Amino acid sequence: MTRLLDPTAVRELAARLELRPTKQRGQNFVTDANTVRRIVQLAGVGESDTVLEIGPGLGSLTLALLDVAEQVIAIEIDPLLAEALPGTVAERAPERQHRLQVIRADALRVTELPAPPSIVVANLPYNVSVPVLLHLLAGFDSWRRGLVMVQAEVADRLAAEPGSKIYGVPSVKMAWYAATARIGSVPPRVFWPVPNVESGLVSIERRDPPQTTATREQVFAVVDAAFAQRRKMLRAALAGLAGSSAAASTALTAAGVNPTARGETCTVEQFARIAEQLHG
Structure with missing residues (x-):
């Protein structure tokens, strides 16, 4: 069984890397094993899935995904974290390290992947969550379902229906690609550093766009x-x-x-x- 990260392990890893989480990159790392197990379960990740994960950070969710999925492709913009992740997996899940591929890149600029993903599961950085989602939906049509953790306010906007006060550009553009639903909440206390906002879980089910002659x-x-x-x-x-x-x-x-x-x-x-x- 994979040894998932707990609060002590997260802090030890950060100290070893001399990591100082930045707000600029929305770095809030999950420290609770039950939370990442819940995310993997709600996402419905199976043993034949190739999972695309954005912003794996220290590897909390990555380890839980590797416990189930056939393959995990992790895109990490922070060079320090991208370099450290394979070592963390080798240490905590040595028999599964061959299932992980880490790409050091900005998820907003990635246009090619080593394998077509079947599902996206990610704890998305708060400041770029909507642009990243729309980029992945537009650029990679192999994935048909997903589950993302985003700031609660963003989760509500992504899943909002017409007529709602929070219905807006993200709601409509997501509806072009997929049916979305807010399916859960995650409290601030399971993160380090602790954010001052709650997070929401959003499920994504790809569907055909409206039939139209317009682009x-x-x-x-x-x-x-x-x-x-x-x-x-x-x-x-x-x-x-x-x-x-x-x-x-x-x-x-x-x-x-x-x-x-x-x-x-x-x-x-x-x-x-x-x-x-x-x-x-």
């Missing part, structure tokens, strides 16, 4: 414009894209959307229809 870029441009000033009616918010408020109203009406509606009421399918009318 994803065109649809996303409409989404960005609709929420740039979310208090504005759509006919005003989209005036820049359409050329005028009147042209925006015509396109919205043709798409079956009330020109006086606001972006927070529209589904991803409606945004796709609006983009079709603007670019048709």
